[in-house]
Amino acid sequence: MGRRAAARPPSVETAVRRREERKTVRRLRRGRRDAYEEIICGHYEAIYRFFAYLTLDAGLAEELTQETFAAAWANIESFRHRCRLGTWLHRIAYRKFIDAQRSLKREALLKDRLKQHVRDKLDSDASDPFHRVAADEDSRQLYEAMLRLDSSEYMVIVLHYIEGLSLRETAVVMDEPVGTVKWKMSRALKRLREYLTDRVKR
Amino acid sequence: MTHGNYEKEQDITKRSLERRLRSLADMEAPEKLKAALLGAIPERAGRPHRQPARRGWYPGARDFGVTAAAAVVIIGLMFMVSYGLSVPSQGQLSEDTSLAYPRWDQNFFSPDQNNSGGEKFWPREHGWPMINQSEMGY
Numbered sequence: 001m002g003r004r005a006a007a008r009p010p011s012v013e014t015a016v017r018r019r020e021e022r023k024t025v026r027r028l029r030r031g032r033r034d035a036y037e038e039i040i041c042g043h044y045e046a047i048y049r050f051f052a053y054l055t056l057d058a059g060l061a062e063e064l065t066q067e068t069f070a071a072a073w074a075n076i077e078s079f080r081h082r083c084r085l086g087t088w089l090h091r092i093a094y095r096k097f098i099d100a101q102r103s104l105k106r107e108a109l110l111k112d113r114l115k116q117h118v119r120d121k122l123d124s125d126a127s128d129p130f131h132r133v134a135a136d137e138d139s140r141q142l143y144e145a146m147l148r149l150d151s152s153e154y155m156v157i158v159l160h161y162i163e164g165l166s167l168r169e170t171a172v173v174m175d176e177p178v179g180t181v182k183w184k185m186s187r188a189l190k191r192l193r194e195y196l197t198d199r200v201k202r
Numbered sequence: 203m204t205h206g207n208y209e210k211e212q213d214i215t216k217r218s219l220e221r222r223l224r225s226l227a228d229m230e231a232p233e234k235l236k237a238a239l240l241g242a243i244p245e246r247a248g249r250p251h252r253q254p255a256r257r258g259w260y261p262g263a264r265d266f267g268v269t270a271a272a273a274v275v276i277i278g279l280m281f282m283v284s285y286g287l288s289v290p291s292q293g294q295l296s297e298d299t300s301l302a303y304p305r306w307d308q309n310f311f312s313p314d315q316n317n318s319g320g321e322k323f324w325p326r327e328h329g330w331p332m333i334n335q336s337e338m339g340y
Contacts, residue, residue: 044239048235049229058232065239069239142223143226161224162226164224189216
């Protein structure tokens, strides 16, 4: 786990959300089907999107999303409400991705595959999850710039800006101190701005 | 650098970059994935799931148990300190050396134990000296 941030009193909205989440998890542990459905409907899109940006492969993203939820159901007893359920699911997803990356040695392959993917296939395949990204020129440029980041910087950008996790939650998912995540974030943003500026100049 | 490019460069501020990054989140997940996930809900869902007994405890019960155990240990230590332990002390051992050393054997007396420097050694032919037991502490 990442280091704990300074304790701040939770807002009313956060407190209500946490209480609702506790109730849902309690129902899930009792084996209530509606609790399973609630969690799936609330989180599957975010987990899929996370995998889609990491793997750049719709099929693999679907497969890993299913594995993530299966692991979550198997380990729900170990969830202690120390973070949001969404953060916990992202943490499982992150580990799944790391395992998949290790076993298949995909990293280099993925980079090449993505470049090809973005340039050639996306704009022709409307069913592809990246179709909308590729359809917009600005988004496409930004995405290509993101691909030039280090994998950890890319991960921070995806978790914080695309998945909407806070910096503390990003640190929890990546199992790194918050300070390191902040530093990676600022470095990634700086590099993105440099890439995009260079592109405009050219 | 043309004026247009300069303006474009100025536009890429941190805030605009963040806004553009957040717009990438607009991605739809396939419906078939949702159906697959709903179909993969574990079998135990829908059946009453018996929780482990420990889960049914009052949340503070474990803390209470730990506190009670600690209190018992502390009281036990205080009791032992107050009333003493039956551990033999060093002083008791040094007082009674009869068990630690062999008793004086009157039939065995070496010249060294005589502490006479050899001058007052009783010749063997005169027989063994009579030991005054009061001198030996008996």
